[in-house]
Amino acid sequence: MYIIYKHISHKIAMDLSRLRQKILLLDQKRLSLMKTLLRPLPMISGSLYQMRRPCGNPRCKCARGKLHSSWYLSTRKDKKTKLVYIGKIVPERLSTRVRRYQSYQKTLAEIRKIDSEISLTFNQLRDTKLKTFDKGYQ
Ligand SMILES: [Zn+2]
Numbered sequence: 001m002y003i004i005y006k007h008i009s010h011k012i013a014m015d016l017s018r019l020r021q022k023i024l025l026l027d028q029k030r031l032s033l034m035k036t037l038l039r040p041l042p043m044i045s046g047s048l049y050q051m052r053r054p055c056g057n058p059r060c061k062c063a064r065g066k067l068h069s070s071w072y073l074s075t076r077k078d079k080k081t082k083l084v085y086i087g088k089i090v091p092e093r094l095s096t097r098v099r100r101y102q103s104y105q106k107t108l109a110e111i112r113k114i115d116s117e118i119s120l121t122f123n124q125l126r127d128t129k130l131k132t133f134d135k136g137y138q
Contacts, residue, residue, distance in 0.1 A: 012128060019125045023118055030114045033107050043101035046075035048090055049083070073098070 052067035054060070062068050071086040073094070086094065 016125065016128055019121055019128070023121050023125070026114050026118050026121070030111055030118070033111050033114070037104065037107055037111075040104060041100055042097055043104060044073070044075075044094065044097040045101050046073045046084075046098060047102070048072070048086070048095065048098055049074055 049072045050069055051072060052069045054062040055068055057063065070088060071090045073084045073086055075082050075084065
């Protein structure tokens with residue numbers, strides 16, 4: 001009986017240390033992600049889309065499969081998706097700003113995921129010390 005008890009308490013101590021370690025590592029990761037968001041550069045929200053289509057002229061090269069290409073920026077405004085025509089090429093400045101926005105959003109999502117992992121791990125840590133109330137024990 002003693003041996004079993006000792007084995008169990010050792011396992012719990014291991015779990016506690018593992019849970020603490022996990023929380024601290026997640027917190028470090030969270031902080032390094034946060035640092036990348038502290039000084040944002042100009043951004044444009046949305047996604048760039050390339051559309052290829054024929055113009056309708058039967059003597060054009062597009063009639064033989066070389067379709068015309070144009071770029072659009074898809075943005076959401078007032079809960080509606082709007083397509084803004086850009087042109088045949090995407091200006092570098094625009095693609096950079098769209099990329100920045102997407103990367104910022106991705107990092108924010110990672111932080112939210114870490115937050116919920118930290119919260120979950122704290123719950124596990126708390127539950128290792130959770131006792132049931134017993135009137136006879138008092
Ligand atoms: Zn054409």
